[in-house]
Amino acid sequence: MINRTLIRLKIVQLVYAFYQNDGKTVETAEKELLFSLSKAYDLYNLLLLLMVAVMRYARKQVEQKEQLNKATHNDQVVSHRFIENRFAVQLEDNLQLRQYVQNQKKSWDGEIAYVKSLYEKIVASELYADYMNKEEVTYADDRELWRALYKNIIMKDEALDEVIEDQSLYWNDDREIVDTFVLKTIKRFAEENGHDQELMPEYKDEEDREFALRLFRRTITDDEYYRDLISSCIKNWEFNRLAYMDICIMQTAVAELLSFPQIPVSVTINEYVEIAKWYSTPRSASYVNGIIDAIAKKLKAEHKLMKQ
Numbered sequence: 001m002i003n004r005t006l007i008r009l010k011i012v013q014l015v016y017a018f019y020q021n022d023g024k025t026v027e028t029a030e031k032e033l034l035f036s037l038s039k040a041y042d043l044y045n046l047l048l049l050l051m052v053a054v055m056r057y058a059r060k061q062v063e064q065k066e067q068l069n070k071a072t073h074n075d076q077v078v079s080h081r082f083i084e085n086r087f088a089v090q091l092e093d094n095l096q097l098r099q100y101v102q103n104q105k106k107s108w109d110g111e112i113a114y115v116k117s118l119y120e121k122i123v124a125s126e127l128y129a130d131y132m133n134k135e136e137v138t139y140a141d142d143r144e145l146w147r148a149l150y151k152n153i154i155m156k157d158e159a160l161d162e163v164i165e166d167q168s169l170y171w172n173d174d175r176e177i178v179d180t181f182v183l184k185t186i187k188r189f190a191e192e193n194g195h196d197q198e199l200m201p202e203y204k205d206e207e208d209r210e211f212a213l214r215l216f217r218r219t220i221t222d223d224e225y226y227r228d229l230i231s232s233c234i235k236n237w238e239f240n241r242l243a244y245m246d247i248c249i250m251q252t253a254v255a256e257l258l259s260f261p262q263i264p265v266s267v268t269i270n271e272y273v274e275i276a277k278w279y280s281t282p283r284s285a286s287y288v289n290g291i292i293d294a295i296a297k298k299l300k301a302e303h304k305l306m307k308q
Contacts, residue, residue: 001044001181001200002037007212008252008271009173010036012279015219016248026220033216034209039170041202043178045100046108046164048091048185048199050154051146053108053115054122055088061119081132086191087143093195114163121153139191147186155179173278211260219255226254233294245280246288253292257299261307265296 010033018029065078091097101107108115122128131137131145154160164171181200189197203209219226230250234242253272256263269292276284299305 001041001178002203002208003177004208004211005271005274006040006174006177007037007208007215008256009177009275009278010040011212011216011219012245012249012252012272012275013173014216015252016245018220019244019248026217029220030213030216033212036170037212038202039168040174040178042104042106042168043164043171043174044181044200045097045104046106047154047178047182048097049101049106050108050115050118050160051088051150052092052097053111054119055083055085055092057112057115057119059083079132081137082128085142085145086139087146087186087189090189090191090194090197094197094199095195096199111163114159117159118154118157121157122149125149125153127152143186143189147183150179150186151183214259215252215256218259219252222255223251226251229254229295229298230291233291233298243281243284246276246284249276249280249284249288250291250295253288254295257292257296257305265305265307269293269296 014029014033014036018024018026062078062080062083068074069076069078127145127148131141134141161175164175185200227247230242230247249272253268256268256272257265260268269289272292273285273289276288280288296305
């Protein structure tokens with residue numbers, strides 16, 4: 001689940017923090033990087049569990065309504081369609097998610113007020129009404145309901161940002177990326193896989209984990225060389241007048257240019273320009289783009305940038 005976009009973002013953040021803490025060693029910072037990435041995977045699992053928590057809350061509401069109807073001799077039938085949604089039940093029974101809960105002791109039990117408010121938003125939505133009013137529903141309908149609910153309600157719920165921020169400072173900037181992986185996971189679910197449906201792994205492969213460690217270490221250990229390159233390509237501006245976040249972004253980008261010959265220059269530039277859009281000044285994206293491009297051309301001319 002942890003892709004290279006998220007890895008780059010975390011590295012820039014940790015590089016910035018590294019220079020703000022003079023006493024921190026590279027080894028300590030590397031451990032913090034891996035921990036930060038693991039927290040992003042925690043968020044992925046927790047957001048999957050949120051859908052389960054909503055369904056369980058709905059189940060209790062149905063039980064209470066049925067008990068009340070019985071006590072008052074009300075013959076009104078309470079629909080079980082939402083609480084028997086096959087995708088949600090399959091997610092609840094998923095072996096990997098159950099194992100995660102058992103190992104990490106994570107749940108939404110302490111956030112009942114938020115789960116209740118989210119459930120109420122869902123019930124009040126047109127998506128819910130349309131689903132409940134269908135004559136019949138298929139597994140695909142069940143799965144599509146939750147994909148649409150996640151995309152149109154959960155992802156846009158500002159209250160959720162506050163809840164997860166209270167639980168972990170590491171999640172402040174992760175949610176936008178992690179949300180995309182939750183949606184991909186929903187789309188991949190198939191009824192025939194039952195509780196054995198595979199979730200996304202923490203890393204696609206060991207290569208991505210090594211990419212993170214290698215890029216971070218190169219960015220820090222060769223920082224003087226990278227900053228000299230940046231300085232040499234600045235026109236009509238002084239290095240010490242650059243926004244410090246811009247320096248960290250460009251330093252990481254140059255480390256990637258020189259350390260990973262299999263990654264095209266255009267990919268590296270585009271990735272760090274996007275990071276500049278998110279985390280630096282309004283002018284930073286175009287500025288970062290121009291300087292990294294100039295550095296790449298300089299290194300190619302000097303035969304120091306060898307790309308496959």
